[in-house]
Amino acid sequence: MRSIGEISSESDAKLFGDYLYVEGIANDVDEEDGEWTVWVHDDDQLDAASAALEKFLANPTNATFRKKGAEADRLRKQEAIEDSMARQRQVDVRTQVFNTPSLETPHLTLALMGLSVLVWIIFISERNVSALRISNIHLTKAAQEGMSKGEEVKYRLTRQFLPEITGKRIRLDGKERVIGRGEVWRVITPIFLHFTWMHIIFNMYMLYILGGLLEGRLGLTYMAAFVLTAAIFSNLGQYFVNGPSFGGMSGVNYGLFGYLWLRGKNDLGFGIQLDQSTIMILMVWFVLCFTGLLGPIANTAHTLGLMTGAGWGWLAARRAR
Numbered sequence: 552m553r554s555i556g557e558i559s560s561e562s563d564a565k566l567f568g569d570y571l572y573v574e575g576i577a578n579d580v581d582e583e584d585g586e587w588t589v590w591v592h593d594d595d596q597l598d599a600a601s602a603a604l605e606k607f608l609a610n611p612t613n614a615t616f617r618k619k620g621a622e623a624d625r626l627r628k629q630e631a632i633e634d635s636m637a638r639q640r641q642v643d644v645r646t647q648v649f650n651t652p653s654l655e656t657p658h659l660t661l662a663l664m665g666l667s668v669l670v671w672i673i674f675i676s677e678r679n680v681s682a683l684r685i686s687n688i689h690l691t692k693a694a695q696e697g698m699s700k701g702e703e704v705k706y707r708l709t710r711q712f713l714p715e716i717t718g719k720r721i722r723l724d725g726k727e728r729v730i731g732r733g734e735v736w737r738v739i740t741p742i743f744l745h746f747t748w749m750h751i752i753f754n755m756y757m758l759y760i761l762g763g764l765l766e767g768r769l770g771l772t773y774m775a776a777f778v779l780t781a782a783i784f785s786n787l788g789q790y791f792v793n794g795p796s797f798g799g800m801s802g803v804n805y806g807l808f809g810y811l812w813l814r815g816k817n818d819l820g821f822g823i824q825l826d827q828s829t830i831m832i833l834m835v836w837f838v839l840c841f842t843g844l845l846g847p848i849a850n851t852a853h854t855l856g857l858m859t860g861a862g863w864g865w866l867a868a869r870r871a872r
Contacts, residue, residue: 552579553594555601556608557586563611564589567604569623570616576600654767659774663742663762664755667800670743671751683740685786686795688714688721688730704791713737713790739782741789744798754800761807764823777863781806784859785852797849802856808833809860810867817868 558564558580564587568580576599577592591600607616674680681687688711714721715731716738745751766774785802808825815824837857840848 552590552592553597554588554590555597556604557588558604558608559586560611561587563587563607566611566616566620567607569620570607571600571603573619573622573626574599574603576603654764655770657763657766657774659771659778660758660762660766663778663800664758667743667745667751667755667758671745674744674746680744682734683737683744684795684798685737685741685790686711686713686715689794689796703794738786739779741786741798742778742782742800742803745800746798750799754804757804758800758807761804761811764811765807768821768823777806777810777860778803780863781856781859785849785856788855789849789852792851793849797852799849799852801849802852804856805833805837805853806856806860806863809857809862810864811860813861813864814868815864817865818871820871821868 558567561582564580567589568578571578571589571591576596578600579590579592581588581590589600589604591597607613670680670683711721712719714729715734718729718732720727720729745754762774762778765777781803785806789797789802811823812825812830814821837853839845840853841850
């Protein structure tokens with residue numbers, strides 16, 4: 552912010568400040584030692600502001616300046632209304648859950664939470680949840696030690712690609728056999744698998760908030776289609792990259808986050824807009840998961856979920872215009 556000059560009259564200084572404001576030049580007008588100093592925020596606009604000041608000082612009564620001054624009042628009132636509406640749209644997930652007006656009860660979100668908790672209880676009871684994994688076939692330790700990551704992925708895609716779904720014959724214990732066929736639910740059900748208290752508590756909290764917002768605004772059918780899409784993309788991506796040893800609702804949650812973020816940012820009529828602190832927290836957590844400090848994390852699922860949700864939200868915002 553830099554000064555472009557002084558004006559001796561308070562009324563003239565404020566009139567000129569209003570003129571700059573209407574012209575899109577952010578400025579402040581401050582009194583100092585009986586003179587009113589005009590400060591321009593953006594250095595790139597200094598030349599234009601200085602030229603305008605020179606014209607104003609030469610003829611402060613020019614009708615152009617008076618007309619712009621009157622327009623400034625209207626623009627400020629309009630900005631105040633828009634700011635108020637934006638604050639109403641913003642949702643801070645740390646303090647607000649379903650306090651946002653006009654939201655329907657998120658029945659599917661609550662059902663997904665209930666199923667996740669039920670599977671967690673089965674898991675900690677040491678009962679078999681293998682039917683919910685995307686696949687139960689892992690590369691042997693010996694095979695892993697002799698393969699690069701790229702070779703692992705290639706082997707998984709060609710020799711043992713989702714054998715319980717495709718019915719592909721694979722070699723186990725020295726024999727080739729079919730271990731399943733048509734178990735298509737496996738591309739979705741890993742979202743219900745959680746392995747630690749922290750894992751399920753964090754995921755259920757985020758699902759409760761983000762899922763509740765999306766379903767409450769767009770309805771159960773839309774939510775169901777979204778969850779299925781985000782689950783399939785994030786689960787398949789994680790399987791391709793790291794194999795079947797993963798689970799959790801994180802991919803769907805990051806999909807919900809991406810959707811609400813991009814839709815709210817680009818579609819003011821959507822009625823929901825995540826606040827900046829919420830966006831920052833979730834993105835910092837996203838980056839921290841890649842550091843390895845938090846243990847083994849399904850980062851591919853997070854990434855593909857976020858990309859799916861953000862892309863969907865952006866397209867939905869464009870269609871809504």
